[in-house]
Amino acid sequence: MSLLLKGADAVLEIIGGILFLIVSPASVSRLVATLTQHELSEDPHDLIAVHLRDAVGHFAGARWFGTAYLLSHGFSKIVLVLEIFRGRLWAYPGMLLLLTLFVAYQTYRLSLGFTVGMFALTVFDIVIIGLTWREYRRQRLRLG
Secondary structure (H helix, E strand, O other), X not given: OHHHHHHHHHHHHHHHHHHHHHOOHHHHHHHXXXXXXXXXXXXXXXXXXXXXXXXXXXXHHHHHHHHHHHHHHHHHHHHHHHHHHOOOOOHHHHHHHHHHHHHXXXXXXXXXXXXXXXXXXXXXXXXXXXXXXXXXXXXXXXXX
């Protein structure tokens, strides 16, 4: 189950990276403005709507970083998940190392400036590290 979750997450990251490439910042800005217009007309201080509008303002500056980050994160996880499916135990420590490096970097980025997206990705990766560690221990015990 955790392996499917890792694979699905990797595919979503690749899709997200591709979307970062092909969707213009102006399109995202218009979409968020349209989606939040009604809510902000009723409550100009709505937490989610205000946060979305603030986040979209940073989209243009983060576009290339987001693309590179999501694609590298997604593709590397796909490779490791496929190797785990093939029964190659070395892929578990590889996945743990990769995710630990990503979490370290994400923590560094969060220390420079908090974003909900980076925080959510970091928490998700920490959960995946825990699941991967548990699965690795289980596989090693099974194999003796």
